[in-house]
Amino acid sequence: MLSAAAGAARDRGYDTTVCFSEVARDRPWLSELGEVADIRFIERSSLRGTVRQLNQILHEPSVEPTIVHTHFGTFDEAAALLRARHRRRRVFWHAHSGRARRIRIRTKLHAAVFGRIVDGVICVSPLMRDEALALGFPATKLRLLPNAIDPTRFPPISPGERAAARQALELPARTKVVLHFAWDWNIKGGDLLLSVADAMDRDEDLMFLTVLGEQGGDAPLRELELHRTVRAIAPRADVNELYATADAFLNCSRVEGGLPYAVIEALARGLPAVVTTPPVRAEVVAGLPGGRSVAPQARTIASALDEVLSLTEAQRSEHAGEARNRVQISYALDRWAARLVDLYDEALGR
Numbered sequence: 001m002l003s004a005a006a007g008a009a010r011d012r013g014y015d016t017t018v019c020f021s022e023v024a025r026d027r028p029w030l031s032e033l034g035e036v037a038d039i040r041f042i043e044r045s046s047l048r049g050t051v052r053q054l055n056q057i058l059h060e061p062s063v064e065p066t067i068v069h070t071h072f073g074t075f076d077e078a079a080a081l082l083r084a085r086h087r088r089r090r091v092f093w094h095a096h097s098g099r100a101r102r103i104r105i106r107t108k109l110h111a112a113v114f115g116r117i118v119d120g121v122i123c124v125s126p127l128m129r130d131e132a133l134a135l136g137f138p139a140t141k142l143r144l145l146p147n148a149i150d151p152t153r154f155p156p157i158s159p160g161e162r163a164a165a166r167q168a169l170e171l172p173a174r175t176k177v178v179l180h181f182a183w184d185w186n187i188k189g190g191d192l193l194l195s196v197a198d199a200m201d202r203d204e205d206l207m208f209l210t211v212l213g214e215q216g217g218d219a220p221l222r223e224l225e226l227h228r229t230v231r232a233i234a235p236r237a238d239v240n241e242l243y244a245t246a247d248a249f250l251n252c253s254r255v256e257g258g259l260p261y262a263v264i265e266a267l268a269r270g271l272p273a274v275v276t277t278p279p280v281r282a283e284v285v286a287g288l289p290g291g292r293s294v295a296p297q298a299r300t301i302a303s304a305l306d307e308v309l310s311l312t313e314a315q316r317s318e319h320a321g322e323a324r325n326r327v328q329i330s331y332a333l334d335r336w337a338a339r340l341v342d343l344y345d346e347a348l349g350r
Contacts, residue, residue: 001148001333006036008337009344014067017057021074028237042075050078058082058089067344072096080117090347094122095132096147097187097258111136119347122340124258125281131257143343146281147259148336151328154268156320157244165244169233171207176309179246179271180210181262183235185219189252189276194223195298196252197230200305208250211235211242240269248308249273254296259284267291268327270320272308274301288326290319 006016016037024030025041033039042053054075058068068079069092076093083091115121115137122143123129129142166173182188190210197208208230212219224232236242243249249266251273259281266273272290275282285291290311292304311319344350 001336003033003036004150004333004337005340006033008334008341010036012341012345014341014344019054019057019075047077047081050075051081054078054082055085058086066090066348067092070094076114080114083117083119090119090344091117092120092122092143092343092347093118094124095128095258096124097128097256097260108135115141120343122343127257127281145336145339145343146331147261147264148331148333149261149264149268149327150333151268151324154240154243154265156270156324161240161244165241168241169209169245171209171245172205174205176206176248177246178206178208178248178250178305178309179242179266180208180250180252181260182210182219182232183213185212187253187256189254189296190219192252192254192276192296192298192301193250194227194230196250196301196305197227199298199302201227201229206309207231209233209242209245239265243269243271246271248290248305250301250305251275252296252301264327264331267323270316270323272311272316272319273323274304274308276301284326288319288323289315290323 002018006018009016017040018033018037019040019042022041022044030039040057042050045053054068066088067090068082070076070079071094079091079093083089111132118141120141120143121132121137122145123132124145124147126144129144132142133139163173171177180188180193182190182193185191193208193210200206206229208227210224210230210232212232212234219232221232224230243266246266249263249271251260251263253260253276263273263275263284267285267288273285273288274292274294275285276296277293282293285293290308292308294300294304
């Protein structure tokens with residue numbers, strides 16, 4: 001998404017500098033992003049130190065960004081302070097999810113103070129927009145912009161790809177695999193996943209594959225070992241290999257108010273998907289032959305998974321076609337990037 005945004009901005013005459021915390025320094029995708037943006041790293045520091053580092057970048061003669069756009073809360077407060085000091089800057093916060101943020105969108109005092117400073121809060125779902133509105137952020141500053149992906153990066157799964165992926169992860173060819181991402185065990189409903197596994201622990205040919213955070217996070221590793229149908233693995237550089245192993249995708253988040261990329265990616269690849277609501281956006285899967293939106297209750301989720309795992313090949317093929325078409329119409333990256341740069345142009349009066 002950053003590459004697409006920087007590319008779309010470049011096409012309209014913007015230069016883009018992307019600042020990361022040090023944790024991103026060795027990421028393999030930096031080389032691709034570096035083709036369309038200047039990449040910088042911000043050292044871990046106090047708020048004052050972060051403001052100082054960002055201010056130095058803003059004042060470099062060769063790099064003069066007029067839009068400061070922050071993601072996931074890391075630089076929200078620093079960006080707002082820069083906006084307060086330099087009125088010609090424009091600041092957008094991007095509210096992606098309900099994950100704990102250093103600057104919390106969930107306090108009215110926060111909304112009253114920073115809602116006056118920032119130029120816009122980009123919300124990835126109506127739920128997050130409504131939350132921000134209820135807390136007092138000015139309605140005129142809230143922008144709804146759902147997440148998006150590049151469908152060409154997530155093509156339909158071929159039989160050969162599935163066989164190779166199963167072999168790479170040492171998964172039996174005939175096992176039914178349900179894929180689940182748990183980069184944050186609590187937010188992604190890890191405990192609910194285990195309850196679902198218990199409710200469905202009657203089929204020797206069923207496995208839940210849950211992808212943990214890089215260090216395992218706060219996942220109960222010992223408890224995971226005791227569930228014979230649940231296998232926890234570390235993230236893989238090629239996420240498509242994970243999708244290729246699966247027969248269905250599960251998102252059982254409880255507190256996530258955003259629109260998870262993984263749900264859109266799974267649909268693009270043609271996987272049937274079971275999501276919980278609230279808070280996951282039910283309309284993403286509504287009406288799809290292999291889409292189910294259910295309450296976050298173990299037995300309800302288990303029943304929905306039984307349904308999608310029992311789809312015939314013809315039904316799965318129908319679902320894959322309709323799901324991919326929905327992604328291309330509603331969640332395509334090129335359209336998202338164009339709309340984002342429209343916001344930049346609007347903020348600058350271009």
